[in-house]
Amino acid sequence: MEKSCYSDLEAWVFEDDAQFLDQIATLIPSTISSSVVTLVCMTVVCIIFMYNLFTVCVATFSIMSVCIGVFGFLAMWGIDLDPISMATTIMSIGFSVDFPAHASFHYYRTGIESGGKWSPEQRIYHVLAAIGFPLLQCGISTILFVFCLLFVPSYMSEVWLKNI
Template sequence: MRIKFELVRSLSIQNMIIGAGIMMIVSFIFIPNILCAFWVALSIISIEAGVVGYMALWSVNLDSISMINLIMCIGFSVDFTAHICYAYMSSSAKTPDDKVRESLYALGLPIFQGSISTILGMIALLLANNYIFSVFF
C-alpha cells in the first residue's frame, strides 16, 4: 500500500506540474500581454494549491481518483481567468477601469452561466453514493 501511495504521489506531482506548465505556455502564447499571462499562470498555481489544501482539510486521500480531479482542476481554473484577461487586453477602452468594466460586462454573464450549468450538472452526482463522486465533491 505504501508503494502505491508513493507512486500516486509522484505521478500526481508530475502530472500537475506538466499540466500547469502546458497551460502556462498556452496562456503566454495566446494572451497578448505577458503580465496578464503571468497572472493567469499564478491563478492556476494558487487554485491548485488551494484544492490540495482543502483535500487535506476534508481528509481526502491522494489516490488515482483524486489525482484525476487535481488534473481536471487545472482546466477549470484556467478557463475563466484566461477569458477575462484576454477580454481585458482586447478591450478598446482607454482607462483600466473602463477595460475592466467592458470585459466583465462582455463576459460576466457567460461565465456566470457556465458556472451555474456546471454546478447544476454536478448536483445530480451528489445523490449518487459512489466513491468517485464523493471525492469529486
C-alpha cells in the first residue's frame, strides 16, 4: 500500500486544479514540439501546392519568423507560457499566417494562370481584386473583437491583446 500525504488519517489532499497543474510542466516541450511539427506540416503542404522551391522556402521562413516573433514578444512582455497564453498564441499565430498565406497563394496561382505574361503589378492587382475585400473584412472584425477585450479586466484578455 502506498503512503498517503496524511498517512495517519489514510487521506490524500484534493486539489481542484490538479489536472491542470500536472500539465504545466509539459507545456514548454509540448509547445516546442507542436510548433516544429506544425512548421514541417505547413512546409509539406506548401510543397504539395506550390511547385517552386523558392516560394516554399519563403513561405516556410515566414511561418517560422512569425512563431519566433510572437514567442519573443511574449517573453519580452514577461508573459510566461501557461495554458491561457499557449491557447492565445496558437490562435494569434494562426491569424498571422492565414492572411498572408491566402494572398501569397493567389499571387502564385495568378502567375501560373497567366502563363507568366502578367507583370507583378498586374498580379497584385488581381490578388487584391479577388481576395482583398474579404481579407479586409476579416481584419476589421478581428480588430473590433480585440478592441472589445480592452474593457474586460482579466489576465486572458491582457494576454490575448498582447498576442494580437
